[in-house]
Amino acid sequence: MKLLRKLFLWLIVLPVTLLLLLQLYFFVQIWWWVDHNPDSTSFMRQQLAILQEKNPNAQLQFRWVPYNRISNNLKRAIIASEDSNFSEHEGVDWDALQKAYEKNNKKGKVVAGGSTITQQLAKNLFLSGERSYIRKAQEFVITYMLEFLMDKQRIFEIYLNVVEWGNGVFGAEAASLHYYNTSAANLGASQAARLAVMLPRPRFYDKNPGSAYLANRTGLILRRMGAAELPPVKPVEKPPAKSNARSSAKK
Numbered sequence: 001m002k003l004l005r006k007l008f009l010w011l012i013v014l015p016v017t018l019l020l021l022l023q024l025y026f027f028v029q030i031w032w033w034v035d036h037n038p039d040s041t042s043f044m045r046q047q048l049a050i051l052q053e054k055n056p057n058a059q060l061q062f063r064w065v066p067y068n069r070i071s072n073n074l075k076r077a078i079i080a081s082e083d084s085n086f087s088e089h090e091g092v093d094w095d096a097l098q099k100a101y102e103k104n105n106k107k108g109k110v111v112a113g114g115s116t117i118t119q120q121l122a123k124n125l126f127l128s129g130e131r132s133y134i135r136k137a138q139e140f141v142i143t144y145m146l147e148f149l150m151d152k153q154r155i156f157e158i159y160l161n162v163v164e165w166g167n168g169v170f171g172a173e174a175a176s177l178h179y180y181n182t183s184a185a186n187l188g189a190s191q192a193a194r195l196a197v198m199l200p201r202p203r204f205y206d207k208n209p210g211s212a213y214l215a216n217r218t219g220l221i222l223r224r225m226g227a228a229e230l231p232p233v234k235p236v237e238k239p240p241a242k243s244n245a246r247s248s249a250k251k
Helices: 002-033 042-054 072-082 094-107 117-126 133-149 152-162 172-180 189-198 202-207 212-227
Strands: 164-166
Touching: 002 117, 002 133, 042 117, 042 164, 072 117, 072 152, 072 189, 072 212, 117 133, 117 152, 152 172, 164 172, 164 189, 164 202, 172 189, 189 202, 189 212
Parallel strands: none
Antiparallel strands: none
């Protein structure tokens, strides 16, 4: 009986310990990315492996650019299209999830996601594309880790640089060059709106640029962009001012 009890205990302790270690890994990795840019993500590596099955020499189109070198047009377009409450929620927009659930239930199929920018980033950074309750639960945990360790601007900066925008195309700079032969800093409003609309199905729209839905949705996002709220600008830390006062020597 004692042996069975120990075995049963280990069957519980070992998985829990491994799960906690995994969460610690995620936490430390996110903490590192507060001040360091990711070289790649789990999703990027998965897509590269798929491309290299057909062409061993295939490479991703990816070039990191800082937040201030990405057009505000693109930032506003993505917030308007993907996550209008990005600056307000704490990682998960429960109202948006409820609306997505009701819409999908009414249609009888998945037509809306409800995932926030932070949730999408959590999935892209660490997780696979499979759909399961376990993966979704892990996504929630990572989402709250991101919101706890990073400010909104940093979350958005990483998102803009690693999100998929086509077949092997990742990040705002690569997408701008791929579709418009310009830098992310120079995107016009209509170009930005079109890129934002592509995000839910980037590989499909990469192959089908003449999609009527893409054109119609782009017009809608253009009209919404003006109301999109960007994350607050991080305050610049100034070095303490040096005193010019001189101490007089006592006689």
